[in-house]
Amino acid sequence: MAPKKQYPKRLSPKARKEIIKRRGGDSDKSGSRRKLEIHHKDRDTKNNDPKNLTVLTEKEHDDLHARRS
Numbered sequence: 001m002a003p004k005k006q007y008p009k010r011l012s013p014k015a016r017k018e019i020i021k022r023r024g025g026d027s028d029k030s031g032s033r034r035k036l037e038i039h040h041k042d043r044d045t046k047n048n049d050p051k052n053l054t055v056l057t058e059k060e061h062d063d064l065h066a067r068r069s
Contacts, residue, residue: 007048011038020055028054037061043068 008015016038026033035058042052056064 007050009046009048011048019050019053023055026055027057027060029056029060032057035059039064 011019019038020036025036027036036055037058039054039056039061040047040052041054044052
């Protein structure tokens with residue numbers, strides 16, 4: 001079995017921009033291109049596996065966390 005790939009524990013601003021760019025430069029939820037952020041689906045900010053990341057607008061991200069609080 002191959003060893004589990006290690007991802008950086010923190011995403012730098014440069015890495016965040018690159019992830020957003022690779023994902024098409026828009027929100028995975030609405031397609032908007034305004035004020036984009038990275039959301040960790042499992043809420044573990046150290047789990048930067050691409051399968052755990054989604055691109056959301058700032059408002060979508062805030063709304064998501066407000067519902068789960």
